[in-house]
Amino acid sequence: xxxxxxxALRAIGVGVVAVLALPAMSQQHMKIAGINYTIKTFDVPGxxxxxxxxxxxxxxxxxxxxxxxxxxxxKEHGFYKLWNGPVVAPLDDPNGDFGFSRVxxxxxxxxxxxxxxxxxxxxxxxxxxxFVYKKGAFTDxxxxxxxxxxxxxxxxxDMVGQAVNATTGLNEAWISxxxxxxxxxxxxxxxxxxxxxxxxxMTLISQNxxxxxxxxxxxxxxxxxxxxxxxxxxxxxxALDDFGFAVGQYVDAAGNHHGFAYQLSNGKSVSVDIxxxxxxxxxxxxxxxxxCGHYIDTAGKAHCYVAYPxxx
Numbered sequence: 421x422x423x424x425x426x427x428a429l430r431a432i433g434v435g436v437v438a439v440l441a442l443p444a445m446s447q448q449h450m451k452i453a454g455i456n457y458t459i460k461t462f463d464v465p466g467x468x469x470x471x472x473x474x475x476x477x478x479x480x481x482x483x484x485x486x487x488x489x490x491x492x493x494x495k496e497h498g499f500y501k502l503w504n505g506p507v508v509a510p511l512d513d514p515n516g517d518f519g520f521s522r523v524x525x526x527x528x529x530x531x532x533x534x535x536x537x538x539x540x541x542x543x544x545x546x547x548x549x550x551f552v553y554k555k556g557a558f559t560d561x562x563x564x565x566x567x568x569x570x571x572x573x574x575x576x577x578d579m580v581g582q583a584v585n586a587t588t589g590l591n592e593a594w595i596s597x598x599x600x601x602x603x604x605x606x607x608x609x610x611x612x613x614x615x616x617x618x619x620x621x622m623t624l625i626s627q628n629x630x631x632x633x634x635x636x637x638x639x640x641x642x643x644x645x646x647x648x649x650x651x652x653x654x655x656x657x658x659a660l661d662d663f664g665f666a667v668g669q670y671v672d673a674a675g676n677h678h679g680f681a682y683q684l685s686n687g688k689s690v691s692v693d694i695x696x697x698x699x700x701x702x703x704x705x706x707x708x709x710x711x712c713g714h715y716i717d718t719a720g721k722a723h724c725y726v727a728y729p730x731x732x
Contacts, residue, residue: 446460446461447459447460447461448461448694448695448696449695449730450694450695450727452681452690452692452711452727453681453690455709455729456729456730456731457711457727457728457729457730458727458728458730459694459695459725459726459727460503460504460725460726460727460728461723461724461725462501462507462723462724462725462726463723463724464487464489464499464507464509464724465507465509466489466491466492466509466510467489467490467491468489468490468491468492468494469721469722470490470720470721470722471699471716471720471721471722472490472722473488473489473490473496473722474487474488474489474490474499474714474722474723474724475487475488475489475701475703475713475714475722475724476703476704476712476713476714476724476725476726477523477524477525477658477703477704477712478524478525478526478572478615478659478703478704478712479503479526479704479705479706479710479711479712479726480526480527480528480530480706481528481706481707481708482502482528483502483503483504483706483710483726484500484501484502484503484526484530485500485501485502485503485526485704485712485724485726486498486499486500486511486523486524486525486526486532486534487499487523487703487712487714487724488522488523489509491510493519495518495519495520496519496520496521496522497509497510497511497512497519497521498510498511498512498521498522498523498532498534499511499523500523500526500532503710503712503726503728504726511523511532511553512536513534513536513549513551513553513558514558515536515538515549515558515560516536516537516538517537517538517539517546518537518539518546520536520537521534521535521536522534522535522536522569524569524570524571524572524581525570525571525572525573525579525615526573527573527574527575527577528575529554529575530554530555531552531553531554531573531577532552532553532554532573533550533551533552533553533561533570533571533572533573533579533581534550534551534553534569534570535548535549535550535551535568535569535570535581536548536549536551537549547566547567548567548568548569548584549561549562549567549568550562550563550568550569550570550579550581551570552570552573552579561579561581563581563583563594563596563601564583564601565583565584565585565586565592566583566584566585566586567583567584568581568582568583569581569582569583571612571613571614571615572613572614572615572616572622572659573616574616574617574618574620575618576598576618576620578595578596578597578598578616578620579595579596579616580593580594580595580596580613580614580615580616580622580624581593581594581612581613582594582610582611582612582613583603585605590605590606590609590610590611591610591611591612592604592605592606592610592611593605593611593612593613593624593625594613595613595616595620595622595638597620604624604638604644606626608628609626609627609628609629610626610627611624611625611626611627612624612625612626612627614657614658614659615658615659615660617660617661617662618662619640619662620640621637621638621639621640621660622637622638622660623635623636623637623638623647623657623658623659623660623666623668624636624638624657625656625657631654632653632654633654633655633656634646634655635647635648635655635656635657635668636657637657637660637666637684645684647666647668647682647684647687648687648689649670649680649682649689649691650689651670651672651673651691652670652671652672652680653670653671653672653673654670654671655668655670655671655680656668656669656670657682658702658703658704658705658713659702659703659704659705660684660705661705661706661707662707663707664683664684664685665681665682665683665684665705666681666682666684666705667679667680667681667682667692667702667703667704667705667711667713668680668682668702669700669701669702669713676698676699677699677700677701677716678691678692678693678699678700679691679692679693679694679700679701679702679713680692680702681702681711694715694725696717696718697715697716697717698715698716698717698718698720699715699716700713700715700716701713701714701715708728708729709728709729710726710727710728710729711726711727711728712724712725712726712727713725
């Protein structure tokens, strides 16, 4: 496993980051749709404990987890870790100002996607740019509009994310297949491209001015369908795999967050709650059934986790 971890570090290029001590990982168990899962919890050294920091966003088929955390200076950073290895942090684009970099996706070649803020004047104005980070190099991604963020990247290097429309000021989801960008706007609400699988299918969401979120699936041939979860007043799909499953989180009528797993072929979903958590968020899903995310404990603090199918 050490060899695999060192190989993974070489793939992403560790020149701009530091390998931190292996965090303590507690272990517990649960069932998701009748399948036994082992849950390993971890924290990110240097993260300011809060309800939203740290958070694990995506996981590759090799168990590479990427996510984000906020430090004591209220600056946001990305992090990387093999699912049972030490945390590598901070993972920040050197072109960024304001101490803000966000990591949102990772593929099976170790390419990491996200965004950073760049100052545009001395009055605190900024522009967000997308990036892809691989083998120690950051490459800007800008698909048009005022700002760009990359949220997902697949095996082929195809990407999804959102860009700010210069006319409406709304975020518009986009998908880039072999460099050809297609926008998926809504005339009233902002839309966000969430994740993309290796076949070019994607998940996306729309958000209205009140903050309510609706979720959608777009197939590789461009057909869009709704993703709905029973008991939800706001549903945010996150990741999808190559076998027709998606994960995310929803808000119930009482304002509580729960994770969910969703079968795209029949629209069936199951609710997911980490044992002992007050709020549960599912962020990433790989083709081996591994899930990553974060949860809130009874003290109101966030912790990251990786959950994987197991026998117990």
